[in-house]
Amino acid sequence: MQEITTKQIKNAKKIGIVVADFNSVVTNALLKGAVQKLQESSITSDQILVVHVPGALELSRIVKKLSDSGLVDGIIALGAVIKGETNHYDYVCKETAAGLSQVSIQGRVPVMFGVLTTESLAQAIDRAGGKSGNKGTECASGIIQMLSVEAQIDSLV
Numbered sequence: 722m723q724e725i726t727t728k729q730i731k732n733a734k735k736i737g738i739v740v741a742d743f744n745s746v747v748t749n750a751l752l753k754g755a756v757q758k759l760q761e762s763s764i765t766s767d768q769i770l771v772v773h774v775p776g777a778l779e780l781s782r783i784v785k786k787l788s789d790s791g792l793v794d795g796i797i798a799l800g801a802v803i804k805g806e807t808n809h810y811d812y813v814c815k816e817t818a819a820g821l822s823q824v825s826i827q828g829r830v831p832v833m834f835g836v837l838t839t840e841s842l843a844q845a846i847d848r849a850g851g852k853s854g855n856k857g858t859e860c861a862s863g864i865i866q867m868l869s870v871e872a873q874i875d876s877l878v
């Protein structure tokens with residue numbers, strides 16, 4: 722049985738991080754966690770490109786543009802969608818998830834879904850470096866794994 726396992730990425734890869742500024746107290750914490758984890762994985766600052774967008778709904782368009790550009794080898798999309806009084810939350814969550822998933826599956830590079838979708842600000846804070854971890858850190862680990870796995874598959878072709 723041949724198994725493709727997670728390894729450090731070999732070649733100098735560039736990672737794009739597209740971050741929504743809506744709920745920036747939370748999304749900046751996600752960004753910090755992602756950058757810190759990438760640097761712990763030997764990714765230098767020169768290999769990281771950070772792009773800001775207004776809100777979660779704008780992530781998909783810019784992630785696709787960045788994916789198509791050839792500037793990066795993988796992308797982390799970060800956002801924080803927090804439920805309000807109306808059902809607008811449902812639309813923002815659904816369309817953001819669908820858009821990013823489409824870009825990841827059909828686009829040039831893998832995209833990690835680092836968009837929190839929570840019932841409250843407290844829940845979001847817990848997941849941006851609080852007691853429930855940091856979704857940005859998780860996505861940084863994930864993109865490293867994806868780049869390694871994809872490179873290993875390519876080497877078998």
Ligand SMILES: Nc1c(NC[C@H](O)[C@H](O)[C@H](O)CO)[nH]c(=O)[nH]c1=O
Binds near residue numbers: 801804813
């Ligand atoms: N309510 C949240 C939003 N709403 C804004 C949308 O994402 C979008 O920017 C607007 O509809 C204009 O197109 N965005 C978040 O990221 N988080 C929210 O909680």
Ligand SMILES: CC(=O)[C@@H](O)COP(=O)(O)O
Binds near residue numbers: 803804809810813
């Ligand atoms: C997720 C949202 O769009 C939300 O913040 C909007 O708040 P509201 O439903 O109270 O208008």
